[in-house]
Amino acid sequence: MRKFLKTKIMLTVMAATLASTSCTGGTTADSGGESVSQTEVLLETVSGAVDFEHEPDSYVPKKDHYNFYFTYKTVHPWWDAVALGMEEAQRQYLEQGITITYEYMAPEGASAEDQIRRLEEAQKQDYDVIGVDVADDAIISPVLDEMIDNGTKVMTFSSSDAAEGCKRIAYVGNTHNYQDGADLTEALCEKLGYRGKIAILVGSVGAPCHEDRARGAKDTIAKYGDMEVVATEYDMDSVDLSYELTLKILEEHPDLDGLVCCNMSNPVGAARAVTETQHDVVIVGMDHDEEALRYLNDGVIYCLGVQDCFSIGYDTIQTAVKIADGNQPGELFPEKIDEITTVIYQEDAATMLAMLYGDII
Amino acid sequence: MKQKKQITNKTIVFTAVLGSLVVLAMITANTLWAAWKTRGVTDDAVSEVSAFYLEEMADRRARTISNLISNNFEHMEKAVAFIAAEGIDSQEELRDNLGIVKSLLGLHRFALVDEDNIVYTQYTTYTGRSRHAFLSEVQDNDRVITTVTVYGSSKHLCLAIPTPELTLMGKKFKACFVQLDINEISDLLAFDDQNRANFALYAKNGGNLSGTELGPIIKQDNFFEALKGHIPEADWNSNYENFQNGQYGSITFDSGEMEETLCYVPIPETGWQVAVLIRESLIRDRIRDISQENFKTSINLILFAFVSVLVLAVILFRQLKQFSRQKLEEEKETSRSFRQLANTDSVTGVRNKHAYAENESIINRKIGAGEVEKLGVVVADINGLKHVNDTQGHAAGDKLIKDACVMICQHFKQGAVFRIGGDEFAVLLQGQGYESMQEVIDRFNKKVEENIKEDEVVVSIGYSVLTQEDHQLRDVFERADTMMYERKKELKAMGAKTRA
Structure with missing residues (x-):
């Protein structure tokens, strides 16, 4: 718990620092071009990449029952991990005599329109707080503003915040997507000797987290004259589509040197395709998909940026309770509660696999 | 058994x-x-x-x-x-x-x-x-x-x-x-x-x-x-x-x-x-x-x-x-x-002739071993017992025996009294009894003489002591027995009854 607190405090300080720099996150690049992950420095071991040990803070809720509504981009294992953190928080509140009920809903495919429909429906119900993992910040942010104006308490969570200036009350999740994309790409560039052709796989069109990472990747590649982005594709958070897109890219660019994957499904589909076609392509990607971790362990994927989904879920519920009680960002909680990303390599894969999935079945 | x-x-x-x-x-x-x-x-x-x-x-x-x-x-x-x-x-x-x-x-x-x-x-x-x-x-x-x-x-x-x-x-x-x-x-x-x-x-x-x-x-x-x-x-x-x-x-x-x-x-x-x-x-x-x-x-x-x-x-x-x-x-x-019964006279309660024989045997062995220096033997005989038995019956005779025995025992308190015959007793004296033997005999005889006058129990006694020439108790006894007969005659002369 002490380690967790230390991490949280440092991350909070870091988030405040980073807020002063434009759209940078929890990672920075040094002047020499070598990237150093600040969050990674904070972790003594890879096992600290996900914090499963949480306890409620000292805040005393004003009610004994809260009812929330959360909606996220798409049905996907990444958000199932977030859900487990939420359930742990709900269980701990229940032990204190506080009942928390909530809905945690998403469409089968990412869709801003579907999200708007869900938010409109939710607004008609008597929820204490509505939480949103923004599907498309340009489309959803105005909707959130309108809900706030109508008196609904709205927060954002997981990996995609609303657009700058949105009136939503607070955000819990990854505040450094751009930097995550830049860090992964920097590692890729270093691996390739700062030369080569790169393709970028993105998730859902308009999804802030995916788009930010893609921007970070492009900006990093742009720094090196011998490197170029030859393709950018969106898999809409589908592994199958990611696989097909990778095959297409490899067909169009058989001399491809690297792939930057900006979401959880990208690296799985990309690794499948690269393995199948026997191409020598360096893959960097995001998240903790079990198949992706096994590809990392086998050396097919070079590195993965693992987000602490469990803590995102836990802190989302804890923040929602405070917001429901009428609190605003300030002493009780910051406007953006940052969660860490840890870049792991082949030597870390077995540990991460054991930690997240065990050795069964 | x-x-x-x-x-x-x-x-x-x-x-x-x-x-x-x-x-x-x-x-x-x-x-x-x-x-x-x-x-x-x-x-x-x-x-x-x-x-x-x-x-x-x-x-x-x-x-x-x-x-x-x-x-x-x-x-x-x-x-x-x-x-x-x-x-x-x-x-x-x-x-x-x-x-x-x-x-x-x-x-x-x-x-x-x-x-x-x-x-x-x-x-x-x-x-x-x-x-x-x-x-x-x-x-x-x-x-x-x-x-x-x-x-x-x-x-x-x-x-x-x-x-x-x-x-x-x-x-x-x-x-x-x-x-x-x-x-x-x-x-x-x-x-x-x-x-x-x-x-x-x-x-x-x-x-x-x-x-x-x-x-x-x-x-x-x-x-x-x-x-x-x-x-x-x-x-x-x-x-x-x-x-x-x-x-x-x-x-x-x-x-x-x-x-x-x-x-x-x-x-x-x-x-x-x-x-x-x-x-x-x-x-x-x-x-x-x-x-x-x-x-x-x-x-x-x-x-x-x-x-x-x-x-x-x-x-x-x-x-x-x-x-x-x-x-x-x-x-x-x-x-x-059993032994006591065998060595005790049933009429008087003193030791009988069997007991005397056992003691005689022991004393003879001690005399032979030179372990005995001072030993006196008194032989006593009741005068007139037959007369009493004949005239007054055996019960009276038994009473006379008992009275005679009592008198003998009362005088020879420090001696061993044996009834060795129907009207005959022997007293063996050692130690203090030996030392006072003569005094007791004198007193006894004096009493007997008084009894003659009062028609009471009359007992004739003779006595002797162990000498260096004696080899066994019998030698001493015989001298005492001889003396007793002399005394019996003497008492008859004084008026005591006899068998005759």
């Missing part, structure tokens, strides 16, 4: 002691033989005991899990029936009722799933297709049993059944399920023999599901990865096939210092194996400990029996000794009585 009694007592003692020793010897020999025999067969029995014991333990755990699964399916059906009958119209009502059935039936994370894969639990409603992949199997099966690893490596057993008839809030529900934490299942398997054996649950690939350690070699690792190098490859392969095919098996392997035996049995429908391991050396040591304890107990029993027999023997011996002593005392007393 006395001799015969002594033989009987000895026989009893001898028989008791010998019998005790034989019994002790038999117990000791039997105990030593049993201990030796137990130790001898221990090693042979250990393997057999281990296999039987382990299989039984593993079976028991497998049955526990099977019963748990059956109970959960049964409870799920009851829960669905209950909820269907409640006429639920809102999500709040559904959550309340899910809470009720979960609590009443002890169902862990009981959830309903609608046809859009929305999962409803007591506290949450969520889209669950990616999270619960096993739900896709429900429609094609009566029931689904699946093992899942939850993000964070927590392992769960998911049980699901279809609910084709269930419609709530205008939605069709396709399934319900429970999610059992395998750690909690492991706790159920921690029977009372937990400290004597290790157990663990395994998936088909040998992955540890329960998080429990299976001995120092396998630990919490993958079953088959850990056993590589510890058993022959052929055995490894056959056991791997057993896991894949859900079959029983057992493995014995050397872990360095000890021999370990494990047994695994399949748990129906789960694809799991429950393995139980015990160290044979522990069993062997345990059996040896038990044998050793039994041996010690037997030794203690022998010692106890020995001490008991010893104590009983001592008591018996003492009692027999006491009994013998009593008998001896009684015999001595009887002998003494």
